Amino acid sequence: MVVKMKIVEMSSKSIINKMKNGFFAMRYLPFRLTANVYRGCTHGCxxxxxxxxHYYMRSSPALFSKEIYVKKNAAELFEKELTKHKEAKRKSVIIVGNISDSYQPIEMRYRLTRKLLEICYRQDFPCFIETKSPLILEDVDIIEKLAEKELIGVGMTVTSYDNELTKLVEPFVPRSKIVRSQILQRERILTLKKLSEIGVDTYLHITPYFPHVTDNYIDEIIGDAAEAGVHSVIMAPLEITGFIWSKLKRALAKSRRYSYLIPLYEKIYFVDGRKLGARITTSEMHHYMLEKKVSELCKKYGIGYWAFTNPQFNTAMISGVYKWRYPILLDYWKLARENGELTLREALQFASSFPVDREYLSVLKEYFLNGKLFEGVYGIKKEAKDGEVVYVPA
Ligand code: SF4
Structure with missing residues (x-):
């Protein structure tokens, strides 16, 4: 199928964005800096x-995959901002492309992602790429150089090994010229293998995990990832909004094989599910069972698992580029268990050993005292000791 695409070249005012220390970031996000050289993404997930x-471009989400904005001055801005940005001076890891895939096909024409990686290398700046695209292998030379200095991590997404579902939900992700497989998404694991072989810290994102579909492939996917030398796995079940559900429902209805998912998902999300900000996700019990299952499979194959919501299932070790991250809930949970308790002073001292900003420390203090940091988390309880708040493993 040929999709009509509009490319809009633009001059941007800035390129580095600093995310706020909100509830989600404080608990789950190990980074704050992002840089997107494109707006819009042709993968069409x-x-x-x-x-x-796309609302920021005064455009519509419906045009996200058809109208791509190219920040032509991205490299000049990036070079300048990396030296001037207060946050950048602390060298906390930057995500190159979090609201668009940095290796969508248009990158082969503009090479903006590559230029940003070259700047990271010259300035010794840690970066992370999340992609579904095998085109990342076109930059294997600069990625290898960054990996030698432990300055890069690469995460790729695999949601299932079923080609029909892949074509339904990720219709325009390019195929690889270098690593071929009959199974479309296995090419991503083979891409990670190539990167692991040259010393890159690699991650497998099973995001989103499609209930009733990913279940059928999860064992094989994690086994393949372990064999490919992938460092660890990150998983999150599919979350939906009204916009996502209308597209997904339409796509599933057209599929003889997958239309049965419509009533199942209506129950999982709209009857049993729960709100997570503007999105709906699966119930706490469903999420718990998924984390448990993925964690057990990761143990079986000897690969790390980042359990964000239920830290007791975590098996991942912090390594490589993640040395330059922001701490997350998982860290404080581990610290409390290792020390037998966690005081505010210890939490702040621990956080200060990372490249965090002052605002982070004050939000941490607030969340620590009001209980939000560990709200709903297994195996830890808030207590008062000598008039102070402490967290004690339950
Ligand atoms: S690759 Fe990421 S940004 Fe691009 S369409 Fe898919 S989910 Fe959206």
Whole structure:
């Protein structure tokens, strides 16, 4: 199918964005800095959470995959901002492309992602790329150089090994010229293998996990990832909004094989599910069972698992580029268990050993005292000791 695409070249005012220390970031996000050289993404994933960012361009989420904005001055801005940005001076890891895939096909024409990686290398700046695209292998030379200095991590997404579902939900992700497989998404694991072989810290994102579909492939996917030398796995179940559900439902209805998912998902999300900000996700019990299952499979194959919501299932070790991250809930949970308790002073001292900003420390203090940091988290309880708040493993 040929999709009509509009490319809009633009001059941007800035390129580095600093995310706020909100509830979600404080608990789950190990980074704050992002840089997007493109707005819009031609991969056309039906579950895309970033499509709403097109409102910032006074455009519509419906045009997210058809109207691509190219920040032509991205490299000049990046070079300048990396030296001037207060946050950048602390060298906390930057995500190159979090609301668009940095290796969508248009990158082969503009090479903006590559230029940003070259700048990271010259300035010794840690970066992370999340992609579904095998085109990342076109930059293997600069990625290898960054990996030698432990300055890069690469995460790739695999949601299932079923080609029909892949074509339904991620219709325009390019195929690889270098690593071929009959199974479309296995090419991503083979891409990670190539990167792991040259020393890159690699991650497998099973995001989103499609209930009743990913279940059938999860064992094989994690086994393949372990064999490919992938460092660890990150998983999150599919989350939906009204916009995502209308597209997904339409796509599933057209599929003889997958239309049965419509009533199942209506129950899982609209009857049993729960709200997570503007999105709906599966119930706490469903999420718990998924984390448990993925964690057990990761143990079986000897690969790390980042359990964000239920830290007791975590098996991942912090390594490589993640040395330059922001601490997350998982860290404080581990600290409390290792020390037998966690005081505010210890939490702040621990956080200060990372490249965090002052605002982070004050939000941490607030969340620590009001209980939000560990709200709903297994195996830890808030207590008062000598008039002070402490967290004690339950
Ligand atoms: S690759 Fe990411 S940004 Fe691009 S369409 Fe898919 S989910 Fe959206």
């Amino acid at each position: 039906i579950y895309c959470y970033a499509a709403c960012s």
